[in-house]
Amino acid sequence: MIVQAEGIVLKTFDFRETSRIATFFTKEYGKVKGVLKGIRKDHKKFGSNIDQFSVNDIVYYTHRNSDLHLISQCDLKAFFFPIRKDMKRTLAASYSLELIDSIMPVEEQNKDIYRLLLYYLNTLEHIGDINKLVHVFQIKILLLSGFRPFLDSCVVCQKKITPRMRFSMKLGGLICEDCRSNDHSATMISRGTIASLVHIERSSWDKALRLKLNSITKRELKYILNNFLIFHLERYIKAAKYLK
Numbered sequence: 001m002i003v004q005a006e007g008i009v010l011k012t013f014d015f016r017e018t019s020r021i022a023t024f025f026t027k028e029y030g031k032v033k034g035v036l037k038g039i040r041k042d043h044k045k046f047g048s049n050i051d052q053f054s055v056n057d058i059v060y061y062t063h064r065n066s067d068l069h070l071i072s073q074c075d076l077k078a079f080f081f082p083i084r085k086d087m088k089r090t091l092a093a094s095y096s097l098e099l100i101d102s103i104m105p106v107e108e109q110n111k112d113i114y115r116l117l118l119y120y121l122n123t124l125e126h127i128g129d130i131n132k133l134v135h136v137f138q139i140k141i142l143l144l145s146g147f148r149p150f151l152d153s154c155v156v157c158q159k160k161i162t163p164r165m166r167f168s169m170k171l172g173g174l175i176c177e178d179c180r181s182n183d184h185s186a187t188m189i190s191r192g193t194i195a196s197l198v199h200i201e202r203s204s205w206d207k208a209l210r211l212k213l214n215s216i217t218k219r220e221l222k223y224i225l226n227n228f229l230i231f232h233l234e235r236y237i238k239a240a241k242y243l244k
């Protein structure tokens with residue numbers, strides 16, 4: 001079967017003498033893996049160099065017994081040059097790709113996450129506060145992929161939020177003073193940070209990015225989001241080093 005799709009390049013690696021295998025996150029079919037035969041021998045064979053995080057229109061033949069398909073056409077649609085000129089922006093882009101690659105199963109469509117990644121890359125071209133953008137992306141992707149932390153009350157006893165809540169990576173949400181013995185490694189979280197997390201979850205992308213974050217909230221968000229994602233993905237995301 002011949003399939004057309006629009007996809008963002010998550011990763012590539014060289015294959016045999018002249019080919020390359022690429023993983024795309026496509027709007028229509030989710031994560032798709034394909035081989036581009038001869039791309040390293042004939043650079044004009046495809047209308048794209050399949051650089052990481054570029055957007056491409058692709059055409060491929062599906063393989064009956066494997067999830068590795070044969071890509072016959074690949075044309076560059078967006079390159080995000082301002083991201084590539086800047087090391088910090090490039091690392092932030094790579095981080096989002098690794099996150100999506102770890103979270104998304106093969107060939108499972110998720111248009112909301114596709115749209116989120118496109119928004120993120122478009123905004124990353126020009127935004128001043130890159131860390132805030134990364135945090136908004138992390139919070140939205142947790143929500144859209146079903147990994148949302150529990151922030152409504154204490155995750156153990158369901159008691160309302162008090163000024164002395166902690167965040168438990170292990171239990172996946174807030175715990176109160178009385179339930180501390182359930183996770184001694186739970187970290188302090190201020191009410192301001194809880195409110196910011198909930199606000200970002202509920203707001204549109206643009207509105208979420210306009211939220212002002214104080215230095216305590218910035219510090220807490222960085223610690224909690226990075227560690228929560230690492231804990232729940234059970235996988236160390238190398239590019240997350242940039243956030244530390």
Ligand SMILES: [Zn+2]
Pocket residue numbers: 154155156157158159175176177178179
């Ligand atoms: Zn409790």
